[in-house]
Amino acid sequence: MSGDLVRWATVAWAVFLGAHLVLNGRWWAWLLPSLLPPPLFVLVPGVLAGAAWATGDLVAAVVSGVALLLGARQAGLHPSALVRRPRRTSEDTAVKVVSWNTQHWCQAKEADPFYAFLHELDADVYLLQEYHHDVFDGTYRLIDDEARLRAEFPEHEVVIARGLVTLSRLPVAATVETVARRVLRVDLRLPDGPDRVLSTFNVHIPVQLRLVSPLRAGFYRAVRDRAGDRAREYAGLRRDIADCPNPAVIAGDFNTTPAVGDVRHITALGVDAVPLAGRIYPVSWQARAGMRWWRLDWVLSTAGAQVHSYRFRDPRGLSDHCVQEVSVSLADPDALASPTVRHDREAPHDALPLSGKHRPEGQ
Structure with missing residues (x-):
């Protein structure tokens, strides 16, 4: 992978990740990009960081490393589980x-x-x-x-x-x-x-x-x-x-x-x-x-x-x-402790009866 390609790929991923962190959960349309396989949030910057290091592009390596750290949480990794x-x-x-x-x-x-x-x-x-x-x-x-x-x-x-x-x-x-x-x-x-x-x-x-x-x-x-x-x-x-x-x-x-x-x-x-x-x-x-x-x-x-x-x-x-x-x-x-979740006064009240028959959508 050429140095220019690595740098452009790093910039593109950084822009995507920045938009993801800002828009995810705040704009309905971002539900679609958020459906990407979560491992990509560590695999992509990890590969880019390695490629940037191999080509001697320190700036791209640092940017990819930061993206890797930010993406680890998005990937859902649990190293403590071991x-x-x-x-x-x-x-x-x-x-x-x-x-x-x-x-x-x-x-x-x-x-x-x-x-x-x-x-x-x-x-x-x-x-x-x-x-x-x-x-x-x-x-x-x-x-x-x-x-x-x-x-x-x-x-x-x-x-x-x-x-x-x-x-x-x-x-x-x-x-x-x-x-x-x-x-x-x-x-x-x-x-x-x-x-x-x-x-x-x-x-x-x-x-x-x-x-x-x-x-x-x-x-x-x-x-x-x-x-x-x-x-x-x-x-x-x-x-x-x-x-x-x-x-x-x-x-x-x-x-x-x-x-x-x-x-x-x-x-x-x-x-x-x-x-x-x-x-x-x-x-x-x-x-x-x-x-x-x-x-x-x-x-x-x-x-x-x-x-x-x-x-x-x-x-x-x-x-x-x-x-x-x-x-x-x-x-x-x-x-026993007190409940850990606060009461949400904005929650809706339109629940269906438990005994009611309905045609569920979107499940």
Whole structure:
């Protein structure tokens, strides 16, 4: 690579990164550039820094080095994960929770292997997303597989709403209305005491775009509209968690990578469990086979909920999302702190009834 080419490439990347840092999360159209594979935010400046050093261009090397440092956070790297160890807990009090985007609930696959895989996960609590089928026009239709769910999981209580399913071996204390439209909150009684309640938030934030031609105006209208939908969902979820008096686990498909500006809403909700996964670069979603470069799925906890372990499990071709698996227990009552999320007075109030049937869009 010639010196001039390296310098121009460095300038171009610096301009792009500067625009990304300024516009990301502030202008709806920047949702599209923010969908780049996050590793590019370290790979591109890393290659440019090496090339600039090789050609003796100290200025380009320094600029690329600065871009590399700024891009590390956008890439979602967790080097500390290599030294983080799972927390010890008693098997009598730990609850195994799995969260999984099912990719339209075995719409294009046989149901028997799908249910066999769910049984193999052997979770106390299942938080499942995309309990619907794709209509392939940007919308989805709800399905009714409740009879089989109850037959397959007779030891679990079943709660279904908004294209989401929560299954629990633990007694359901309450199913609570939420401001966020694509969230299902279910409160569970833990076995170590009648007053020990864990709130679970099953989350599916709408995706940023519709899979239609970018040459059509409708493509960009959808991006703008969904940017508004996503902002309302995050504001509603923030309020829902602030109003929750119990320790909580928030998990699901957020359709947000560390490079998307909306990640700041996620980190405000609770403590990210991913350092416990032991991966420098945790990923959960693949665009196609062999291209798992994005993390879209998250598990967070609030004060009083202790996550002891966290791992991704291969979906075995049943979904484009990995399964998230965590072990959770509650802290001693005296150790419980006040909520870590402030009440959002600007959050919307137009939540849908939990029992209501609707046609979800943009998930």
